[in-house]
Amino acid sequence: MKKLWLILLILIFVSGCIFKKEESLISDLKIPIQTDNKTDGLYLKADRYVYRGSNPHNYLMIDGQLLRIMAFEKDERIKILGSNINNDDKIPYDSNHSNEWEKTTLYSYLNDVYYQSFSDLVKEKIVSEKWGSGSISFEEYDNILNKDINLLEELENKKTTTSYINLISMNDYISSLLDIECLKNNTGCDKTYIKGEGASWIVNPNTEKMIWIINYKTGLATIDSPSYVNFEIQPVFYLKANTKLKGKGTIKEPFVIK
Numbered sequence: 001m002k003k004l005w006l007i008l009l010i011l012i013f014v015s016g017c018i019f020k021k022e023e024s025l026i027s028d029l030k031i032p033i034q035t036d037n038k039t040d041g042l043y044l045k046a047d048r049y050v051y052r053g054s055n056p057h058n059y060l061m062i063d064g065q066l067l068r069i070m071a072f073e074k075d076e077r078i079k080i081l082g083s084n085i086n087n088d089d090k091i092p093y094d095s096n097h098s099n100e101w102e103k104t105t106l107y108s109y110l111n112d113v114y115y116q117s118f119s120d121l122v123k124e125k126i127v128s129e130k131w132g133s134g135s136i137s138f139e140e141y142d143n144i145l146n147k148d149i150n151l152l153e154e155l156e157n158k159k160t161t162t163s164y165i166n167l168i169s170m171n172d173y174i175s176s177l178l179d180i181e182c183l184k185n186n187t188g189c190d191k192t193y194i195k196g197e198g199a200s201w202i203v204n205p206n207t208e209k210m211i212w213i214i215n216y217k218t219g220l221a222t223i224d225s226p227s228y229v230n231f232e233i234q235p236v237f238y239l240k241a242n243t244k245l246k247g248k249g250t251i252k253e254p255f256v257i258k
Helices: 002-028 105-117 138-146 151-156 170-175 181-185
Strands: 041-045 048-052 059-062 065-072 078-081 129-132 160-163 199-207 210-215 219-223 235-239 255-257
Touching (some): 138 151
Parallel strands (some): 059 255
Antiparallel strands (some): 065 078
């Protein structure tokens, strides 16, 4: 009987520690959790916490760069969105007109040049990740918007690549929206912190000859020229679990790594 009680106490202690670990970073930073789908901020989506809305106080300063936190994962990895790195309009999706992500010019640039631009201290905290880069057809996109939003993650994960740095995906963009009516109406989406000028590449192809992009005036669209160089490029990467932060996430007091 004493052994049974001991086992129960151990199980309770372990489960309590696990729960505390999952919640600790968000609670330590005193980030409120939103639930009304109207307020900018952090929302619980399945088993992860995701920032949504136009100004959710998710700024993060790394190596002098003002970035955004996209999500806190269940295991405490932190998903980060970089700012546009194509300021000189010189980087295409692929100079050879390919949309096979891991063979593109942009994939190489993000992992060979952008990644290396970080300090050694930051690179030690960036983890190699398996990324979904599956294609989304027009019919599937319509089903995502009108029938089952959860279909998107399943479709993206049908094809994966492993790397330190990825390009923003369709799922990343849609997850940042407070609602998706703007995508249905092609009116442009303002209830998101993912904003820019003109258009931005995303990782997902549409067909063998087309790639999805964010058109900041209308929403999500496609283009058939991967060699085009005038689109914005927003990198995505993960900081490893147990990375400690401090700050308020505002533009004046962004989060920083402790």
